[in-house]
Amino acid sequence: MDMSTSIGDQKDSEDELHDTIEIEGDIDPSFDIPNQSRILIKSNDQSYLTHGIHKFPAKFFPELPRYLVRKYSRFGDIVLDPMCGSGTVVLEAMLNDRIGIGIDIDPIARLITKVKTTPLEPNMLTTSAQALLEQIHTLDARVDYNPQIPEFHYRDKWFRSFVLRELAIIHDSIEILLLRNMDSPEWRRINQFFRVILSSIVRDMSNADPHCTRTVLRKNVVKTILVGDTYTRFSETLLHQCSSMSEFYEVAKSLSIKDIRLPRGTALDTGLDDESIDLALTSPPYINAVDYTRTHQLEMYWLGFFDDGPLSQVKRKYIGTETVYKTEYSDLKISGFETLDPILEKIFNQDPRRSFIVYKFFEDMKLQLDEMYRVLKPGSRYCIAIGNNLIRGVEVPSDKILSEVATSAIGFELERCFFSKLIRHFIRIPRPERMMGEWILVLKK
Ligand SMILES: C[S@@+](CC[C@H](N)C(=O)[O-])C[C@H]1O[C@@H](n2cnc3c(N)ncnc32)[C@H](O)[C@@H]1O
Incomplete structure (x- = not known):
């Protein structure tokens, strides 16, 4: 100090x-x-x-x-x-x-x-993250796949159409993996972790002004977001946070409470x-x-x-x-x-x-x-x-x-x-x- x-x-x-x-x-x-x-x-x-x-x-x-x-x-x-x-x-x-x-x-x-x-066990987390990225890749490759895009006010102003599709494919993939592993409590915890990672990138992939706490659109704020950027951002964030979670897991092992x-x-x-x-x-x-x-x-x-x-x-x-x-x-x-x-x-x-x-x-x-x-x-x-x-x-x-x-x-x-x-x-x-x-x-x- x-x-x-x-x-x-x-x-x-x-x-x-x-x-x-x-x-x-x-x-x-x-x-x-x-x-x-x-x-x-x-x-x-x-x-x-x-x-x-x-x-x-x-x-x-x-x-x-x-x-x-x-x-x-x-x-x-x-x-x-x-x-x-x-x-x-x-x-x-x-x-x-x-x-x-x-x-x-x-x-x-x-x-x-x-x-x-x-805390999430690192080996299982890494394997699950890999499975999630593969699932996203599989769905994205299917041109006939219609992901479930949520309905909400001004949705098409908040997000570009390709971003909506990419976010929805990530969301669907998270849910598909959960359905496959419903009986595992550890998987349900991993599902929550994935949902937080998805949430953490939503704002940046939207058209909202990144400098304002409130979610607002401004005419003079035009972000550059390209096709595929949402996937890249998601996978980078996911891998980074998996590594932080693994460190947390190691520290948590030594906690008494x-x-x-x-x-x-x-x-x-x-x-x-x-x-x-x-x-x-x-x-x-x-x-x-x-x-x-x-x-x-x-x-x-x-x-x-x-x-x-x-x-x-x-x-x-x-x-x-x-x-x-x-x-x-x-x-x-x-x-x-x-x-x-x-x-x-x-x-x-x-x-x-x-x-x-x-x-x-x-x-x-x-x-x-x-x-x-x-x-x-x-x-x-x-x-x-x-x-x-x-x-x-x-x-x-x-x-x-x-x-x-x-x-x-x-x-x-x-x-x-x-x-x-x-x-x-x-x-x-x-x-x-x-x-x-x-x-x-x-x-x-
Ligand atoms: C300044 S933030 C807390 C930030 C927190 N210290 C942190 O490190 O992330 C204030 C929080 O109060 C919560 N809040 C507002 N009204 C509340 C209520 N009636 N009961 C419980 N939480 C409330 C808000 O949802 C918000 O998350």
């Missing part, structure tokens, strides 16, 4: 220039990050083992949850991430011999987390027992920043995940949802929190709908904090990574608001907070915001 005061970059704001503790790689758990300090983690590990299997918006760098897991829990403890996204915390809990529990409302998130934390749980439920209603959790650790969605169903819509279509009813109903269940009704925001909503109400009023004067979205985010987070207080053992921690936002020109200090909610309404003690500057690669937001990073609140029950 190298800790030094950062000299910074001339373009950074004055605040960001001073007193930043720079950390290269792992943070020693015996180190107490000073209260109110700023840290900059230079990650070495973003693709370590299975961490890099799939992109995910606002994904943790593994070093931060690794430090918090090691610092605030012990061998054999139960670590929960109630909004686990792509499962960074759950994998780190596993790698550190803790029992990891991950909950997420998003089916893609659950699938990635499951695959990321399920391989107990991962991915119960259904939501962050507000986990279904977990009272006082059963030793550490909770999460990064909630940013208010106003990432619409997860829209971000993953193309992957959801290809994986057949849109059976749960209309998109708007699915979206409303997400914390930070922007799917709100006019009747809900006709009047200014008051929360009763000193740090929040003046902000709601300022935003309301410009945009009542946005004001309600912010109000609803913190109302949901209040319920979420309450749920964590219920499931945590006395004396244990809830660590939350939360970024601040600028909404209609009004700064929303989410860290201060959440601290007030957690301490005054729920009963947590704010043990420590520090600011973690992270450079996020997948979210394209203006540079000053990209450098801003997020606050880590360590709440103690």
Whole structure:
């Protein structure tokens, strides 16, 4: 671990220039990050083992949850991430011999987390991957073969026709191999792995703007995608991830605890027992920043995940949802929190709908904090990574608001907070915001 005061970059704001503790790689758990300090983690590990299997918006760098897991829990403890996204915390809990529990409302998130934390035997995986590539080749060679291309809105704008055919042949081949091996539990796990690899290339093979988190088409963004590129990308990704999975398998052999749980439920209603959790650790969605169903819509279509009813109903269940009704925001909503109400009023004067979205985010987070207080053992921690936002020109200090909610309404003690500057690669937001990073609140029950 190298800790030094950062000299910074001339373009950074004055605040960001001073007193930043720079950390290269792992943070020693015996180190107490000073209260109110700023840290900059230079990650070495973003693709370590299975961490890099799939992109995910606002994904943790593994070093931060690794430090918090090691610092605030012990061998054999139960670590929960109630909004686990792509499962960074759950994998780190596993790698550190803790029992990891991950909950997420998003089916893609659950699938990635499951695959990321399920070691697959390398010989069988390699043989299966080879069989899959052969099956794809066989189907592609049959000019009369009509693959099952899913139906969805604007499908032919999102994808070129030859890409649709190639993706569908990959999808069909994965399913054909599963049908042939239905009786083997190991094969079902390999099937999930293949599905994640397919999902991981869908966005890049579509016509969507690759630089935008949301899935959007832009007239001025024309990608070069040639016939056969989808197969090449799939096979390269597959072979690369097979090798990462094999490394994970070797590491997992030496772990004493391989107990991962991915119960259904939501962050507000986990279904977990009272006082059963030793550490909770999460990064909630940013208010106003990432619409997860829209971000993953193309992957959801290809994986057949849109059976749960209309998109708007699915979206409303997400914390930070922007799917709100006019009747809900006709009047200014008051929360009763000193740090929040003046902000709601300022935003309301410009945009009542946005004001309600912010109000609803913190109302949901209040319920979420309450749920964590219920499931945590006395004396244990809830660590939350939360970024601040600028909404209609009004700064929303989410860290201060959440601290007030957690301490005054729920009963947590704010043990420590520090600011973690992270450079996020997948979210394209203006540079000053990209450098801003997020606050880590360590709440103690
Ligand atoms: C910032 S992401 C988490 C990223 C994660 N830390 C990682 O490393 O990949 C926030 C997650 O919260 C999830 N989420 C939003 N509302 C939820 C709810 N009501 N219950 C459970 N998860 C929810 C979203 O689906 C999303 O995956």
